[in-house]
Amino acid sequence: xxxxxxxxxxxxxxxxxxxxxxxxxxxxxxxxxxxxxxxxxxxxxxxxxxxxxxxxxxxxxxxxxxxxxxxxxxxxxxxxxxxxxxxxxxxxxxxxxxxxxxxxxxxxxxxxxxxxxxxxxxxxxxxxxxxxxxxxxxxxxxxxxxxxxxxxxxxxxxxxxxxxxxxxxxxxxxxxxxxxxxxxxxxxxxxxxxxxxxxxxxxxxxxxxxxxxxxxxxxxxxxxxxxxxxxxxxxxxxxxxxxxxxxxxxxxxxxxxxxxxxxxxxxxxxxxxxxxxxxxxxxxxxxxxxxxxxxxxxxxxxxxxxxxxxxxxxxxxxxxxxxxxxxxxxxxxxxxxxxxxxxxxxxxxxxxxx
Numbered sequence: 524x525x526x527x528x529x530x531x532x533x534x535x536x537x538x539x540x541x542x543x544x545x546x547x548x549x550x551x552x553x554x555x556x557x558x559x560x561x562x563x564x565x566x567x568x569x570x571x572x573x574x575x576x577x578x579x580x581x582x583x584x585x586x587x588x589x590x591x592x593x594x595x596x597x598x599x600x601x602x603x604x605x606x607x608x609x610x611x612x613x614x615x616x617x618x619x620x621x622x623x624x625x626x627x628x629x630x631x632x633x634x635x636x637x638x639x640x641x642x643x644x645x646x647x648x649x650x651x652x653x654x655x656x657x658x659x660x661x662x663x664x665x666x667x668x669x670x671x672x673x674x675x676x677x678x679x680x681x682x683x684x685x686x687x688x689x690x691x692x693x694x695x696x697x698x699x700x701x702x703x704x705x706x707x708x709x710x711x712x713x714x715x716x717x718x719x720x721x722x723x724x725x726x727x728x729x730x731x732x733x734x735x736x737x738x739x740x741x742x743x744x745x746x747x748x749x750x751x752x753x754x755x756x757x758x759x760x761x762x763x764x765x766x767x768x769x770x771x772x773x774x775x776x777x778x779x780x781x782x783x784x785x786x787x788x789x790x791x792x793x794x795x796x797x798x799x800x801x802x803x804x805x806x807x808x809x810x811x812x813x814x815x816x817x818x819x820x821x822x823x824x825x826x827x828x829x830x831x832x833x834x835x836x837x838x839x840x841x842x843x844x845x846x847x848x849x850x851x852x853x854x855x856x857x858x859x860x861x862x863x864x865x866x867x868x869x870x871x872x873x874x875x876x877x
Contacts, residue, residue, distance in 0.1 A: 561664050564597060564631070566590045567607030567769030568789030570640060571622040573615055583612070584625070586790035591628045602663065604631050607769030607787055608638025608674075608734035614692050616649050623653060638734045638770065639674040639706065639745075644692040646681070647672075658712055660719050666728045669719065673708050673733035673748050673768075680704040698794075699744050706735040707749040717757055729758065731766045738766075738777060738784055744794075746771050758782055765838050776840065776852050778860035785838055785852075785861075 569587040572580040594604060606626065611618035619641065626633060637657040641650045647657060657672040675681075681704075685691040694702045708716070723729065731737065737754055740746035748754070758764045764782045772794035775786040837854035838861070855862045 561602045562597075562599060564594045564601040564604045565607060565767065565787050566594065566604065566626075566790060567636075567787045568609045568638070568772060568791055569622055569625075570609055570612040570789070570791040571618045571625075572612035573617045573621070579618070579621055580612075583791045584621075587622065587625050590790045591625055595628070595630050601631055604629055604633045605732055605767075606633055606635045607732065607767070608636040609640040609769065609789075609791075610638070610650075611640050613689075613696060614641055614644030614649075619649060619653065634668075634670060634732075636670055636732050636734050636769070637672050637674065639695050640692075642672075642674055643695040644688045646688075658715065666730060667723045669716065669729065669731045671708055671712060671716065671731065671733045671737075671754075673735040673737060674706045675709045675712075676704040676707060676749075703745060705742060705747050705749040706745060708733075708737075708754055709750070713750065713753055713757065716754070720757055720761075723761075725760045726762055728763045728765075729761045731758070731764065733766065733768050734770050736766075736768050736771065736775070736784060736786070738779060740771075740775070746775075755779060755782060763837065774840075774850070774852075776861040776863075778854075783838055783854060783861060785840055 566587070569590075570583050571587065572583055574580060594601070610622035610626075635654045637647055637650055641647065651657060658670055660667065660669045662668070681691070685694075694700050695704075697703070720729070733748070735748045736746055736751075737748050738751050739748065759780060761781065766782055766784045767787060768784070769787050769789065771786050772789040772792065773786065774788065775784070777784040837856075839851065839853040840861075850863055852861050852863045854860070
């Protein structure tokens, strides 16, 4: 594919790559002072899975390989790249190593978020040995970035119930396994976040990266962060806050007070939408506008391109999806939330599978 230039990206990213399936996001931070504008790319949820020895599930490999190749074609070059979590499927050293080997092909600096599939085998020991701290912050061109480890859970569940790390990982890897436990950031990290944000002016745009949503969406599938309200309270003083997360393998967006929430798609597979789970009531927030559910029989549905333009601290998300209509989700100042009016008026028929 040809390199994309800045003008092309700004001209209409929602339709620019219609029909393409690029599993990488490009995010532009736009400021009144153009010298502060910058971009970064976002890749998430590769779920590299070892079969045996040096044999891995090919589909997940190919998704991540393609994302790396296409990130390297971005023009202008992103200032850095975020990886949103779940390098591995079962947290094995071989899976993390294989994923990091693929990601090492990226031309730009990478910041990493920890996912639950990276954590619950050895409680993140190997991930940290390769990548460093699982929560941290930094400033870049007038914006404050915070990375959180949001996939922790109660100590009793973590330490006292399992015969082995493999058993614990297997339970948490089954996203809708009733033996699982809800994710959280935890008291220690919340205290760190409180101290970190105390040093930041309330007029500074704040961008949070987590793996789980930092909101309560659907507990049965662990689209849920147990202490979400406490984290939201710490972010309440700031005028513009965006939270980007992976984990859900689908398009989601929401507005809670001053905080805009946006999910990034996966490079591995789509996750069916919560409305498709007939076993339990859906708890999608009222402000969330659900899209047609992903097609679980098409491995690349909901693994597509996102171009994210943040102007004055609010995100506009452009999506290009295979076998579905291009979509743009933009913040509407009049209503104070992200909206997708075109989709609401021109829905394609829902998909049914038996």
